[in-house]
Amino acid sequence: MATGSKGSKKYVYSFGGGKADGNESMKNLLGGKGANLAEMAGHKDLRLPVPPGFTLTTEVCTYYYHDKRTYPAALKEQVNKALAQVEKLMGRKFGDPASPLLVSVRSGARKSMPGMMETVLNVGLTEKTIPGLIKQSGGNTRFVYDAYRRLITMYSDVVMEKAAGIEPADDMGIRKQLERIMDKLKRDKGYSGDTDLTADDLKTLCNQYKARIKEVLKKEFPDNPMEQLWGGIGAVFASWNGKRAISYRRIEGIPDEWGTAVNVQTMVFGNMGEDSATGVAFTRNPGNGENGFYGEYLINAQGEDVVAGIRTPGPLNSYSRSEHNKSLKTLEGVMPNLYRELVNFRRRLEKHYHDMQDIEFTIEKDRLFMLQCRSGKRNGPAAVRMAVDMLKEKLIDKQTAVMRVTPAQLDELLHPIIDPKVELAHKPMAKGLPAGPGGACGQIVFSAPDAVEWKKQGKKVILVREETNPEDVEGMRAAEAILTARGGMTSHAALVARGWGKCCVVGCSALHVDYNKRELKADGKTLKEGDWLTLNGTKGNVYEGKLPMIDASSENRLLNDFLKVCDSIKKLGVRTNADTPEDATRAREFGAEGIGLFRTEHMFYGKGSHEPLFILRKMIVSKTLEERKKAIDELFPYVKKDIKGTIEAMDGYPVVVRLLDPPLHEFVPREKEKLEQLAEDLNISMDELAKRAENLHESNPMMGHRGVRLGVTYPEVSEMQIRAIFEAAAELIKEGKKPYPEIMIPVVCDVKELNDQFAIYKKIYDEVVAKYNLKSIKCMFGTMIEIPRAAIVADRLATVAQFFSFGTNDMTQMGFGFSRDDIGWFLPDYLKKGILPDDPFQTIDQEGIGEIIKIGIERGRKGRTDLEVGICGEHGGDPRSVEFCHKVGMDYVSCSPFRVPIARLAAAQAVLKEKI
């Protein structure tokens, strides 16, 4: 080992020449890139041709930020030693005029943050070393001055301007200024592209660049290789706290404390001529998961050229061919030997990593170098297919398969798509690369800030750009979908969209975007900002206008295979929240094992609710017990029919039916016409009706006269509902079905409320069993736990309740004292200031509300050891919340039908995470 001096901490890890100080397991210290370079270079099963180099650890970054942007004392010596080792391996010397070594300086965080931090290439190139490089390149002067121009551009931008904290006005950044110098030269000489520039032109440009830099930044561009190296290292560390990086970390939930490593690595050049190339590849197709080697390459280009999407890359092989690149030659065809070597590497990498790898390679003068290797990003369908396939191939076990798919990726499979029949009848106005799955439609915007702004106004937008860059991430997040005119499957837009599972079409070259006029042209049509566009991100199609979306997820056989693996691991039951036979049926297709929440009041909201709602309203504004009983009797057959249909659809599975929950005044109509009709039917004056309705008003309805409080004050209302449930069940038994209702009392805070309602339950049960001449009806009596006090006295509640269902929406409201309807006033500030990590209505607040739930479960099971415990409400479909439910020992979660697959996956992952 060359680095690490006596006694001082090891800050620098070398790799190359068939060995390495580090390995894959050291990602926290070396970053993902550094660890993988070490693994590729040093592991006995791999020892791939990695250009030698070394990694400055993330601890250096931490030190840098803790100690006012300084370095540990031992660092310099360790870098020097590591550099010497590289020089030895390469037979070149850093700064040596005769045989100079050039290096790249790149970031590498624990988790990939594509394009969010800075890079400096060609470090070590100076006036003194230029001749040496010309010699190495076989006399390619133009290549060398082009490399020099690139170094000057990058260095002045990244090191001398950004890292120095200089923030020029719009368009006055040094990079833009240098670009304008080049544009002027090209105009002056009448060139059409960069390739027209001669070696002399480039040499001239380099001199002009350096003069401009001195003029603008008041500093000389450094001609000293070591100064360049340390400048580059400092700029990478500084970029960890750049605006883009911070913004990305916030979205991805990456902690600020992690820091980045810095990788210093020998430069290899894919742009040394026609015998050189560069490319990126995935060991399997990241777009659909197929077991095919999928990639792109460019002859005579640097890696950045592929990622930036400036030239359209060629397909790696025939498998990688698409509409977009079908006219281009494959690497397989152009460099068959090198391609075979790459295929060999592919095989060894998958076998070694047991996962799909995303690789970067460069061919310098017919010699293949591996520059990077990491676990490849993939969209949801691809993730599921790879997991299922690799399990079949015995490359991974089922636990690994389950952990390979994130809930968000699974969600992609459940995303809407364009109705295929409608889509067939439409001709796309343009075609691009299918970079993000599913369908989406929205109104066109042409800038990221517009996307953010329009989204705030509640609009659905599609962000249309020439190409995207890291500055755009927030706008991309806000958009329903992203459409770019340029770039390939590995372009920025594609990488980011794939990570998020967002619908995305890239490289749609038929598209002409005019930012100034705010319009796009394609297929002879012109669409303006605000016009509607529909994308098929799975096929890469772009349609004018608004096409209808459908959901086809339940037909997905792959999904079912995957979820069966999940089911073999998970312990939590997964039920659904459903109020109709249709929802119940759909949920069963998604694998729901019962209904966790059937809300009796739903029947008064949707279609077909006109008649029962009218009767309900009569009941609500009734003043005497007689009036009320009359309305209740009228309502009974509707309620019974409604409940019966859903219980039937869930035949054999439990159905938790919650008795009437909302405050009654919610149902009082506001329209004059409906009020008049009501007054007429009740034979009272409009004044009287208004008075009765006014009487129902509450200051804080959320904590008012609702749930069991209605049942206690109007026992006849509970009675009617319970009778409807039992009679529905009794009729189903007579019809040969296996109904299993669980009757749930909401808004309970004391066991005496349950006693009160249980007496009704018992009485009606006996009456119905006798009426239908049955032996028994399988059923349970239980309660929502949604009031903090209920959790506190859960032991007593459980003496009566046979099951608990945590109503975490209300529990979050009461536990936090947050009215969900009013939270908009302060939640954005709370999230921005970091007072809350998440919206607690999205993800259970484990620290507070979770603690209340834990208390409720512990005490509840003290009161009744076989207590059934579940959760209903939207948290039941949130993966982190599902994991929490598993940890605290619930029996099941319940969520909306479309979240059932997510919950099944999250429940399986919860088991596996517990074992870690």
Next chain:
Amino acid sequence: MATGSKGSKKYVYSFGGGKADGNESMKNLLGGKGANLAEMAGHKDLRLPVPPGFTLTTEVCTYYYHDKRTYPAALKEQVNKALAQVEKLMGRKFGDPASPLLVSVRSGARKSMPGMMETVLNVGLTEKTIPGLIKQSGGNTRFVYDAYRRLITMYSDVVMEKAAGIEPADDMGIRKQLERIMDKLKRDKGYSGDTDLTADDLKTLCNQYKARIKEVLKKEFPDNPMEQLWGGIGAVFASWNGKRAISYRRIEGIPDEWGTAVNVQTMVFGNMGEDSATGVAFTRNPGNGENGFYGEYLINAQGEDVVAGIRTPGPLNSYSRSEHNKSLKTLEGVMPNLYRELVNFRRRLEKHYHDMQDIEFTIEKDRLFMLQCRSGKRNGPAAVRMAVDMLKEKLIDKQTAVMRVTPAQLDELLHPIIDPKVELAHKPMAKGLPAGPGGACGQIVFSAPDAVEWKKQGKKVILVREETNPEDVEGMRAAEAILTARGGMTSHAALVARGWGKCCVVGCSALHVDYNKRELKADGKTLKEGDWLTLNGTKGNVYEGKLPMIDASSENRLLNDFLKVCDSIKKLGVRTNADTPEDATRAREFGAEGIGLFRTEHMFYGKGSHEPLFILRKMIVSKTLEERKKAIDELFPYVKKDIKGTIEAMDGYPVVVRLLDPPLHEFVPREKEKLEQLAEDLNISMDELAKRAENLHESNPMMGHRGVRLGVTYPEVSEMQIRAIFEAAAELIKEGKKPYPEIMIPVVCDVKELNDQFAIYKKIYDEVVAKYNLKSIKCMFGTMIEIPRAAIVADRLATVAQFFSFGTNDMTQMGFGFSRDDIGWFLPDYLKKGILPDDPFQTIDQEGIGEIIKIGIERGRKGRTDLEVGICGEHGGDPRSVEFCHKVGMDYVSCSPFRVPIARLAAAQAVLKEKI
């Protein structure tokens, strides 16, 4: 011991002849009356002349109700044995024609329930034993038939009708029917009163009574002494569940399970002639607590005659003389030897019981018998005086003194009285006995149901009756005060009102009440139902109209002496909730040791709030930070001045200042005029203003944008308030004062909210200390704990907060999910059905909310061992809640100024109860 057979449980306890099976400590088993009879009869220091008898235990009552109104098998034999022992002591035999023994059968519960259960006297008198009794009475035939008439009347009413569950229509009860027979006879014979009835008349009546009883109740009046005895015993047990008794128990909080004992005791007769008498007395004055022997008596009367208030009794001695009875002779004058004997008993009883005793005595033919002795009821002023005096007399220790006064009694001393200056200028329209303390005014009603009904309508009423009876208790409860035309200080009305500390004037004989016309006449005036009346219950004066009330409690030296004793025991600090210098000053007079809650928003409500409220409104509807800051700057001097005044009034004591708490829209005006003024000042249109105000609307404001949420979103508002507090304190320091502000953040649910506000606190503190050139300002930073989640994460909150103050109002709202504004819809049903034992906003719900508070304190002290913990809100003045606060280890309670004395007492009693 005569009772208790081999092996079977002892159900019957004998007393008499200088010994007794039981004693005072056995109240739960023998009832209060039975235990005291045993004590008086059997204790070596007493051995008073108690007519011998025996007690059937409360366990018999329990058995009776558990086993379908039957008795334990062993009971009959035990009763027979006990009866035989009494016969032996008295030398008479039950049912013996020659020398018959007569007994009384009375109830006796653990706690006195005056007049709520049944009694049968003269049991054992039959056609066969009448001659023997005539012989015993020295040939007083009239006396014997009068006794027989009384037995028949009581027995037919209590045993044959009520206990048999017969419920006749109004005025058709057997007692009424018998009374009408007597009235007819008196009319027929032209008699003016009962005393005109001759022995023959009474004999005739007895026969007519028995005939009517057979006719109406289809049963013979029993001529068998044993049948009479068991009938009486059964009727007493049955009366435990009579309507009156149940209603009284509910008001007094006596558990239904206690049951009553039955006392069977030899009859002694105060109505055997002019050498006989009966009376009741208190060993000290129960109306004011003076150490004087205070009582009433009637010559030739039975005890019931005194209590019923039918004849006005004479004063026991000159000390007992009043306006009312000044013309009557004293017992001291009429029977000096017997009076001296009674004075001797008084001395021994107080020495033995260490408390004021309420005694009943009867003189039968110059022989003194003690019929009852119990701890005497007293009003609040009397309770306090007795406690203070007995402590001085060394009759009791200070712990006992503190326990002798209930918080409700103390509250009586704090009751309003009629403004003395105004009262001096008014002549009473009538005078009666001062039976309940303080002053009261209200509208006249003439029946108990009316009192209940009018009270429900929000009216203040005074219940005016000839005399009251146990049927009236609910109406008496509802009334502000009670006025009766008849009865003495020991009449039903006086006893009940004294127990409740309610203003009451009894025996106001100048009053003529006409129930039919609904009017009263006195002093030549006629007042109708609904007219106003004012009573001075301390003096017994009745005034026409509505006189002004004042509070004079703080001048009460006795009260201060007593509270100092409390202070020497209590551990809890007692602070006050005060928002003005006046309140603060008054609270200090009441003994407050600081302010537990100063609400910054109060200044916008009361008088003088016009200008600051207007500025606040500008702040609220401001749209930009600039507009808001301008309004805040304008507001600053008002806030500072306001806070400074109150901190100054509490000089040297801590003042907890709560930052702005309510949702802002509470302050938005509704009146058009004020809105216009606001729009004009802000230079915006009314439409714009309306829009801004509408924007502030919230669905559930209780859980909306308020408290610290305002402070987080509008830090400039917190800043202004904190600066006002510190500058007020700084100015006071400069003026030589000792300010001690504790700044409290409301509605907190997470420590990050506190961090956010603490940063402001720290910054402003430093600025103000520098500005005023001070070394430091004594102060604390803390938080309300009023959100359930705050209690759960209290350990983390305490890392920043130096003190907690539990806001139990909001905690009860959130913990129960009860909106206090809306609870009226269901709370009455919840209390009626026994789902809740109390209104949880009155008395802390210890089971649920209390548990949350306990969790909060435990966790809070984990986070900071020297955490200061208190409570603010109305529970701080509720005695049971204060006891809870002591038990869970709070440092102080805080309540309204007038509740401070109550809290001091409750805090001391909490210490003593803990030791029990």
